[in-house]
Amino acid sequence: MLNIKIEKTKDPKVLPGTDNPLKFGTIFTDHMFIMNYESGKGWYDPRVIPYQPLNLEPSAMVFHYGQEMFEGLKAYKTDEGRTLLFRPEKNIERANKTNRRICIPEIEEEDFLQAIKTIVKVDDAWIPTKEGTSLYIRPFIIATDPFLGVRPSDRYLFIIILSPVGAYYPEGLNPVKIWIEDEYVRAVKGGIGEAKTGANYVASMKSQVKAHEEGYSQVLWLDGIERRYIEEVGAMNIFFKINGKVVTPELNGSILPGVTRDSVLCLCREWGIPTEERKISIDEIYEASQSGTLEEVWGTGTAAVISPVGQLRWEQNIMQVQDGGIGPVSQKLYDTITGIQLGRIKEEHNWTVEV
Numbered sequence: 001m002l003n004i005k006i007e008k009t010k011d012p013k014v015l016p017g018t019d020n021p022l023k024f025g026t027i028f029t030d031h032m033f034i035m036n037y038e039s040g041k042g043w044y045d046p047r048v049i050p051y052q053p054l055n056l057e058p059s060a061m062v063f064h065y066g067q068e069m070f071e072g073l074k075a076y077k078t079d080e081g082r083t084l085l086f087r088p089e090k091n092i093e094r095a096n097k098t099n100r101r102i103c104i105p106e107i108e109e110e111d112f113l114q115a116i117k118t119i120v121k122v123d124d125a126w127i128p129t130k131e132g133t134s135l136y137i138r139p140f141i142i143a144t145d146p147f148l149g150v151r152p153s154d155r156y157l158f159i160i161i162l163s164p165v166g167a168y169y170p171e172g173l174n175p176v177k178i179w180i181e182d183e184y185v186r187a188v189k190g191g192i193g194e195a196k197t198g199a200n201y202v203a204s205m206k207s208q209v210k211a212h213e214e215g216y217s218q219v220l221w222l223d224g225i226e227r228r229y230i231e232e233v234g235a236m237n238i239f240f241k242i243n244g245k246v247v248t249p250e251l252n253g254s255i256l257p258g259v260t261r262d263s264v265l266c267l268c269r270e271w272g273i274p275t276e277e278r279k280i281s282i283d284e285i286y287e288a289s290q291s292g293t294l295e296e297v298w299g300t301g302t303a304a305v306i307s308p309v310g311q312l313r314w315e316q317n318i319m320q321v322q323d324g325g326i327g328p329v330s331q332k333l334y335d336t337i338t339g340i341q342l343g344r345i346k347e348e349h350n351w352t353v354e355v
């Protein structure tokens with residue numbers, strides 16, 4: 001149990017109006033959670049303070065060697081005004097897995113959840129209620145030792161900030177166009193691909209820019225060695241429905257284990273849809289698209305939940321999925337998961353946690 005001190009802002013911001021589109025990640029709430037770490041002392045001084053800039057030395061290790069981790073989850077307002085988190089224990093478990101991989105000290109799971117619930121409660125008024133909106137929660141840890149040598153830091157800051165976000169697709173589920181990257185790679189086995197850390201994103205930017213220039217909104221990564229097996233998309237895991245079967249790449253060490261991915265696999269199995277987690281080559285996808293058995297493609301992630309894919313571009317080949325529309329399984333997954341998140345659908349998994 002943390003003893004969290006709460007210092008409320010004396011200068012509250014004006015809440016965004018109901019007509020504000022809440023563009024993803026642009027608006028921040030009045031408060032933030034922060035806690036320090038020091039070797040020999042452990043995590044200490046957990047507190048909620050007004051949202052404000054950090055005061056760090058330019059020599060802080062995070063700026064030079066990238067020792068940082070982050071998580072992403074959401075809080076939802078139900079029709080009765082309750083606040084729900086979706087499977088937060090999965091994010092917390094994954095946070096500590098990331099921490100172990102990049103030598104950041106772990107945080108007690110109960111303390112982590114308590115910190116999330118506390119900051120969400122303090123900024124409860126910021127949780128938007130319009131259809132499709134939610135409060136995005138961004139916990140992260142940075143290394144703060146003022147030191148220009150390479151080793152794990154002895155000091156860290158754990159921070160949670162909050163951002164009200166709008167519907168990812170204000171006009172409904174819109175299929176995205178995806179660029180299959182064959183020049184750059186994101187991660188290799190033994191690397192940090194399965195850790196949620198900024199370094200994986202900086203590795204992906206060059207390709208993202210290239211894809212945007214070509215008119216594609218996201219990049220699909222192939223494996224770093226043979227450039228032949230499907231890994232994942234930018235910040236989403238990827239699913240294919242081929243000839244009645246739902247397939248997704250197995251967690252091989254270089255893919256981020258998404259909470260949405262896990263939820264989709266679980267629901268498909270419950271619905272009696274055959275599912276497989278295995279290696280999927282790009283040739284298999286190309287052949288399926290040529291033979292007309294590539295029925296649906298969708299990405300999964302906290303931000304968009306389900307993101308239907310309408311087109312894939314691989315070298316000079318353009319693969320169309322279902323005439324660019326939304327498939328029935330993608331739509332049912334989206335409706336079910338968002339229904340559970342909003343407390344509208346009863347479920348036995350206990351996937352929602354009340355704040």
Ligand SMILES: *Cc1c(COP(=O)(O)O)cnc(C)c1O
Nearest residue numbers: 235236237256258259260301302
């Ligand atoms: C966060 C993330 C995902 C999606 O994970 P969710 O838990 O479903 O939000 C997928 N890929 C990468 C690289 C990510 O960082």
